[in-house]
Amino acid sequence: MIRIGTSGWTYPPWRGxxxxxxxxxxxxxxxxxxxxDSVEVNGTFYALQKPESFRKWSAQTPDDFVFAIKGSRFITHMKRLRDPHDALSRFLESGVLTLGPKLGPFLxxxxxxxxxxxxxxxxFFAVLPRAHDGRPLRHALEVRHDSFRDPRFLPLLEEHGIASVVADTARTFIELDAVTADFAYVRLHGDEELYTSGYTDESLDRWAAKIRAWSQTRDVYAYFDNDAKAMAPRDAKALAARLAPE
Structure with a gap:
């Protein structure tokens, strides 16, 4: 299964x-x-949402639609993963689990x-929930410090079943082209300029080839985060067209 989408959907530059x-x-x-057929929810990173928001989003989308959920920055950026139990409980109790079968991976x-x-x-990995109502819950980790080139990092992800995010950051942050779980998670932040520049046909062809290869053995989720000039939906459509069944 391959799911292609955008990171977020509420952007004024997209209007019109x-x-x-x-x-x-x-x-x-x-x-x-x-x-x-999928979208990455960005709002959950900035603030706890309300259960009615998740129910509303679910009602606005088809039955086979999937939401990837970006984890709270309070956990990742403020607490920096330390003592996450209470914050993680509040995050999960905000209503995210009400998405049911529409709940995709956590980022x-x-x-x-x-x-x-x-x-x-x-x-941190030990306290992450791995199932809810009989359905497995998946988790992906996106890192940005060069110290994660440590040879112990990717095996640690494999041991815990955590996907290493394959992130294209226009050479701004570390980029690890590795798949460490039973699914792959791709974030495309911009080809030449972070969050802004679009992707060329040649770049999209390369990403399509990678995703097609990964999809032979696992599910793949890919989201465009180059939203500043409405490039994300354009590029997501172009990538999805390249990966559509013949």
């Missing part, structure tokens, strides 16, 4: 460019879900200043 002019804001998710993005600490990571 990707979204039709005059489209009510509350219909933007439904519009996006008519073209893609945990670490700050650029957080160094590789195997004990810290192992403790």
């Amino acid at each position: 460019v990707y979204y039709p002019k005059g489209l009510p804001h509350e219909q933007e998710l439904a519009h996006l879900a008519g073209e893609f 945990w993005q670490l700050p650029p200043t957080l160094r590789f600490d195997p004990a810290l990571l192992a403790d």
